[in-house]
Amino acid sequence: MKIKVCGLKHSKNIKELTQLPIDYAGFIFYPKSPRYVGEEFDAAIPALFSKSTRKVGVFVNEELDVLLAKGKKYKLDAMQLHGGESAEYCRKVKEAGFEVIKAFQMNDSFQFESLEKYGNVCDFFLFDTKTENYGGSGRKFNWELLENYKGSIPFFLSGGIGAQDAEQIKQLSHDKLYALDLNSGFELQPAKKNADQLEIFLNKLELNTMNKDKYAVDERGYYGEFGGAYIPELLRKNVDELQENYLKILASEQFKKDYARLLDNYVGRPTPLTKAGNLSKRYGTNIYLKREDLTHTGAHKINNTIGQILLAKYMGKKRIIAETGAGQHGVATATVCALFGLECIVYMGALDVERQAPNVARMKMLGAKVVPAISGNQTLKDATNEAIRDWIANPESFYLIGSVVGPHPYPDLVTRLQSIISKEIREQLEKETGNPNPNYVIACVGGGSNAAGAFYHYLNEKDVNLVAVEASGLGVESGETAATITIGDIGFIHGSKTMLMQDDDGQITEPYSISAGLDYPGVGPLHAHLAVSGRAQFLSATDEEALNAAKVLAESEGIIPALESSHALAVLEKMQFKKDDVVVINLSGRGDKDMETYMKKFN
Amino acid sequence: MNRIDQLFQNKQKDILSIYFPAGYPKLEDTLPTLQLLQDKGVDLVEIGIPFSDPLADGPVIQTAAKQALDNGMTLQILFDQLKDARKSITMPLILMGYWNTVYKFGVDAFLAECQKVGIDGVILPDLPLEEYQEEYKAKFEAAGVHNVLLVTPQTTDKRLVTIEKAASGFLYMVSTASTTGGALQASKEREDYFKKIAALDIPSLIGFGIHDKVSFQHAASFSNGAIIGTAFIKALEKGNAAEFLESLQ
Ligand SMILES: Cc1ncc(COP(=O)(O)O)c(C=O)c1O
Numbered sequence: 134m135k136i137k138v139c140g141l142k143h144s145k146n147i148k149e150l151t152q153l154p155i156d157y158a159g160f161i162f163y164p165k166s167p168r169y170v171g172e173e174f175d176a177a178i179p180a181l182f183s184k185s186t187r188k189v190g191v192f193v194n195e196e197l198d199v200l201l202a203k204g205k206k207y208k209l210d211a212m213q214l215h216g217g218e219s220a221e222y223c224r225k226v227k228e229a230g231f232e233v234i235k236a237f238q239m240n241d242s243f244q245f246e247s248l249e250k251y252g253n254v255c256d257f258f259l260f261d262t263k264t265e266n267y268g269g270s271g272r273k274f275n276w277e278l279l280e281n282y283k284g285s286i287p288f289f290l291s292g293g294i295g296a297q298d299a300e301q302i303k304q305l306s307h308d309k310l311y312a313l314d315l316n317s318g319f320e321l322q323p324a325k326k327n328a329d330q331l332e333i334f335l336n337k338l339e340l341n342t343m344n345k346d347k348y349a350v351d352e353r354g355y356y357g358e359f360g361g362a363y364i365p366e367l368l369r370k371n372v373d374e375l376q377e378n379y380l381k382i383l384a385s386e387q388f389k390k391d392y393a394r395l396l397d398n399y400v401g402r403p404t405p406l407t408k409a410g411n412l413s414k415r416y417g418t419n420i421y422l423k424r425e426d427l428t429h430t431g432a433h434k435i436n437n438t439i440g441q442i443l444l445a446k447y448m449g450k451k452r453i454i455a456e457t458g459a460g461q462h463g464v465a466t467a468t469v470c471a472l473f474g475l476e477c478i479v480y481m482g483a484l485d486v487e488r489q490a491p492n493v494a495r496m497k498m499l500g501a502k503v504v505p506a507i508s509g510n511q512t513l514k515d516a517t518n519e520a521i522r523d524w525i526a527n528p529e530s531f532y533l534i535g536s537v538v539g540p541h542p543y544p545d546l547v548t549r550l551q552s553i554i555s556k557e558i559r560e561q562l563e564k565e566t567g568n569p570n571p572n573y574v575i576a577c578v579g580g581g582s583n584a585a586g587a588f589y590h591y592l593n594e595k596d597v598n599l600v601a602v603e604a605s606g607l608g609v610e611s612g613e614t615a616a617t618i619t620i621g622d623i624g625f626i627h628g629s630k631t632m633l634m635q636d637d638d639g640q641i642t643e644p645y646s647i648s649a650g651l652d653y654p655g656v657g658p659l660h661a662h663l664a665v666s667g668r669a670q671f672l673s674a675t676d677e678e679a680l681n682a683a684k685v686l687a688e689s690e691g692i693i694p695a696l697e698s699s700h701a702l703a704v705l706e707k708m709q710f711k712k713d714d715v716v717v718i719n720l721s722g723r724g725d726k727d728m729e730t731y732m733k734k735f736n
Numbered sequence: 737m738n739r740i741d742q743l744f745q746n747k748q749k750d751i752l753s754i755y756f757p758a759g760y761p762k763l764e765d766t767l768p769t770l771q772l773l774q775d776k777g778v779d780l781v782e783i784g785i786p787f788s789d790p791l792a793d794g795p796v797i798q799t800a801a802k803q804a805l806d807n808g809m810t811l812q813i814l815f816d817q818l819k820d821a822r823k824s825i826t827m828p829l830i831l832m833g834y835w836n837t838v839y840k841f842g843v844d845a846f847l848a849e850c851q852k853v854g855i856d857g858v859i860l861p862d863l864p865l866e867e868y869q870e871e872y873k874a875k876f877e878a879a880g881v882h883n884v885l886l887v888t889p890q891t892t893d894k895r896l897v898t899i900e901k902a903a904s905g906f907l908y909m910v911s912t913a914s915t916t917g918g919a920l921q922a923s924k925e926r927e928d929y930f931k932k933i934a935a936l937d938i939p940s941l942i943g944f945g946i947h948d949k950v951s952f953q954h955a956a957s958f959s960n961g962a963i964i965g966t967a968f969i970k971a972l973e974k975g976n977a978a979e980f981l982e983s984l985q
Contacts, residue, residue, distance in 0.1 A: 371890075509788070526918070
């Protein structure tokens with residue numbers, strides 16, 4: 134849920150508020166309001182808020198020219214139209230480039246059908262209490278009326294919200310409720326907000342948990358219709374134990390401290406956000422690379438294994454099982470097991486053992502036992518089956534899964550552990566450009582863990598375009614592909630309801646990609662949900678396109694990417710960017726392990 | 737009356753149940769194998785629906801399932817093979833498989849076929865109980881198809897209460913923490929677990945690791961009977977299925 138604070142005016146007061154998570158700052162340009170900014174309002178005052186706070190001008194039946202002029206002068210992002218403005222008027226404001234928030238006054242006889250004509254010309258509605266004087270009454274309306282709103286436009290809830298309302302707000306479940314509009318309930322005097330009271334209120338709302346709602350798992354591990362825990366009874370107790378413990382442990386002070394310390398001085402975080410100057414020139418935009426390739430062991434996988442090994446330790450587990458495809462997760466698991474002195478068994482498809490020999494050697498040197506999976510086609514899917522079978526036979530072990538796949542809670546657990554990626558991107562971008570939000574975040578998807586981490590803190594930021602790139606192998610039509618979202622449909626794999634590649638009889642088919650890390654016939658349930666809901670765009674890149682993109686990056690920026698990450702880079706060729714767009718690519722790993730493949734292609 | 741319920745009404749001890757994958761070793765072997773099992777006095781049969789990724793199965797069943805798939809086995813072919821089975825087969829028949837194949841086939845279509853060919857129950861180890869109860873239970877009941885539930889040595893007492901309430905037909909008592917085909921180790925703990933489940937209000941059969949007369953009789957002494965899978969598949973592979981069944985008598 135977003136927060137709008139309205140009726141702002143004084144610079145000193147605003148400076149007290151800039152540290153709070155305020156998404157919209159409202160300035161009232163209606164002369165009859167007690168919170169009217171006045172004739173001489175200084176244009177520098179709205180600019181005290183950072184770019185991530187959108188500035189809203191509130192107008193009542195204003196002349197269009199006057200409104201547009203004020204919009205320009207005060208660099209407003211959105212216009213809140215609080216009078217009897219027509220749909221036509223709204224359309225003109227929207228065409229002038231402003232976000233339009235149309236306010237309506239609620240009482241028991243309000244006709245929600247009357248909103249229909251505003252559907253195409255407004256970004257948001259705002260529902261306020263009906264009064265004589267265009268809002269500002271300090272009274273709430275009957276929120277049960279909201280149940281009658283069945284439209285598709287998200288809305289702001291306004292009118293008399295005060296500190297005492299936090300609990301009631303948390304109970305509201307309307308799926309179009311987008312933001313809260315706070316004003317008189319948090320004032321010392323008109324237009325002067327009580328920053329302390331606001332802060333306490335916002336903490337009470339637990340926005341961080343609420344904000345993830347739409348794309349977060351529910352209690353049973355579903356993202357929309359995807360996820361769950363489709364496991365045999367044999368695994369029930371293990372999975373239940375993990376479900377019951379993971380959030381508690383992740384939230385504990387001890388975990389937070391240990392995890393942060395290890396990420397900092399063992400993994401080498403934060404990883405840099407590198408502006409790729411030559412690449413930016415080549416594609417006529419602003420490209421940043423999130424450098425997961427610079428972590429210890431060379432890929433994002435270690436963010437997850439550090440977190441899960443701590444979880445295993447707190448749960449008293451002594452034996453660790455993992456699956457691996459490219460070997461990156463296997464190496465990252467072997468690494469943390471060595472660090473914590475735990476037994477480590479890594480299942481790896483027999484074919485991958487051959488394809489990724491350097492990583493097999495690394496795991497062995499780190500003291501792990503590498504077991505080739507000889508069932509099925511002997512790649513990642515089969516390694517995962519074998520790891521799960523081991524877990525069935527050894528229920529006291531800890532299964533340290535490598536991506537956002539598997540039964541609940543694994544997809545959520547791994548997403549949370551990888552979310553450090555987007556947390557850092559936000560901070561780094563804000564420093565670099567003044568805006569934590571880029572226009573695009575692009576990441577490759579095998580199971581989807583690096584993408585989930587890179588997307589996480591942007592899931593509810595609708596101005597950020599999320600782009601997921603699957604491996605299409607020899608081409609989606611060739612049959613030799615791993616582009617699950619493009620050619621797959623709904624099914625069940627490794628304990629999760631998700632999109633997967635299968636034949637008409639429900640047999641899971643074998644994926645193909647040149648990159649062992651993307652060679653998986655399923656995709657994490659979060660991604661299935663992001664694809665089906667349209668929140669993320671799913672593209673794909675072929676072997677050939679990925680190889681070429683790797684060469685381009687190596688030659689233009691001096692960075693050799695992992696073959697997996699090269700798939701994300703490859704879509705730069707297919708997308709159109711504006712000159713001032715900010716594009717972040719998650720460079721999930723480094724290319725050392727892929728040198729043999731690269732040499733074959735380029736020598 | 738459902739043939740499973742009838743069986744448990746008529747017979748409380750030493751019920752022998754056999755598992756084998758459909759379409760194995762040859763595509764057309766399903767029906768002849770059923771006939772052999774009936775002729776040899778088997779009480780109950782679980783026909784495996786072959787799946788590409790059988791998570792709860794050990795190497796023998798995995799290989800057999802792969803063989804069946806390579807033979808061209810599908811769920812539709814299985815139903816076609818069973819079309820006239822009820823002309824001669826009177827044993828209760830259960831289909832055992834993984835949820836993905838059933839879901840993909842379509843639950844309604846699946847149940848309609850089950851009714852048509854005379855299937856009495858299903859075992860779908862990876863369909864969670866909660867999802868089953870909320871979305872599918874009514875349909876299975878309307879079709880007269882029992883959804884047989886599994887309990888394992890790890891099943892907590894709390895969950896056991898839930899499972900007992902939801903169970904229909906009988907409980908599939910998994911003997912050990914293992915995939916199919918493991919060895920059954922006798923221990924005081926194991927016997928306590930068997931006794932606890934046997935004391936419930938619903939019949940139970942013990943499976944996983946039962947492979948010959950001795951292990952069958954041991955298991956059956958704690959329950960209403962036992963299930964043999966892997967050992968029978970090995971016999972099918974060697975071509976001595978009849979001898980194997982006789983050795984159990
Ligand atoms: C460098 C790198 N990137 C990406 C992946 C794909 O995994 P995920 O989709 O979970 O990020 C892998 C997997 O091995 C990898 O090693």
